[in-house]
Amino acid sequence: MSELLIFNILLITVFVSAIFIFTILFFIPAPYGRHIRKGWGITLKAKFGWFLMELPSLAIVIILFFAGNRKMNLPAIIFLIFWTVHYFHRAMVYPFMMKGGNKKFPVLILVFALIFNFINSYLNGRYLFYFSQPYPADWLFDPRFIIGTILFITGMFINIQSDYILLKLRKAGEKDYQIPYAGFFRFVSSPNYFGEIIEWIGWTILTWSLAGLAFTLFTVANLLPRAYSNHKWYKSKFNSYPEERKALIPFVY
Template sequence: MVKSVFLNFIFPPPASVVVWGMTVLSFMILASGFLSEIRGKNLNYSKFWNANPTAQRQIKLSGKTGMLLFYTPAFLAGLVSFWIYPHEGVRSTILKSAVTLHFFKRDLEVLFIHKYSGGMILDSAIIITLSYFLSAATMPYAQHLTHGLPEPPINLLYPGIVLFVVGIIGNFYHHYLLSKLRGKGEKEYKFPKGGLFGLVICPHYLFEIIIFYGISFISQTLYAFSFTLGTTFYLMGRSYATRKWYVSKFEDFPEHVKAVIPFVF
């Protein structure tokens, strides 16, 4: 029953072993990342760049270099997909545009918006870079395999565009607010204010989750939904760890401010 209902929202799963393998692998890696973050085994970037004892003995990158490494290969994968899969219909074009725009925006934020207080461990940067790159390469390929197939009974393309636009605007706005917390030369962390920071400590993650649900609705492939679900779990774990960090650093941390979902989590 549940399976038949779900199939109304997606294209028939492809026979491709590669896509099936990437679907399972992406979800398992991201879900395991959720468990690691909850248990305090954080990936070493942002506030947690030196959280693990072994981090002091590993190769370090600057925050800006590490974050450019995160997003640039994924942006290039999205860009190249226009050349590899040209003229495959409106849905495919919008999907490739959304994937490319999301990672291009992140590169622009790294270059012109973000302010950095710490470094990043190379091992963590490689894990995140591969995750984003493989998703940006696999989503257009999975969409390519649907070319010529009947559309899903329930069309989520236009709701997906709305979700994507809301997500990308909200994500940018809260990154901008974070960048304004510190003056020139300041590196200490402060309690963020404005926007949805009065309800959750990681609204930028909330809107990133919305971005990927928008992309999933645009795509309507099993891979896109699987990656988005895994991303949701990982970012929930990361935001939980971030809230725990803020509680440990700020004695007056408001109890009602949740991690990523207002009033819930």
């Protein structure tokens, strides 16, 4: 079996599994964070779980860049920088900023996430640095690259700003939840997810790739049902929860 055939099978698998994940997660919220509950097997410390879960996405794409044939191609170098900035923060910074004391994370979720992260990083890194036609240097002036980059950076800003607003609500070791009011929380309950989705839509446009599109659809499949569950959870936990706030998309949903 050729590598290209394996690549295409994995790509189709991600598209198809996104549909399943989307449906399942509306009924069964992934059991971590505020939705953690008993009955999901052994757990490990949440900080460590996040670090282990996100590290392969950082490492695999860097390895595939050096294993590929685009080391002197400027658009490829810029794709690598964008991906690395996101995953360096997500794997090496964010987990160590988390509070919540000894909060746990199910190993089962870690395993599912690792499988996806391995496949997703392989698809994006291998496509961009090996299977695609080399992107010409003037791709950097293409409207797709410019619009995608604006969305990617804007999404990353909203995502990181929102995550840090949440992290600042707690003192070290605290586990309780509060109502966040700052930043984009004025509009939605999960602006970190909104930013994440915008970021990967931007990635899809700036790389103009099916691997990027598969990642974006999987992210939506994951985060849209979770945003719905988070919104319901906030409303049931806090009587004073702002009425006008939506779940994920400002003024819409």
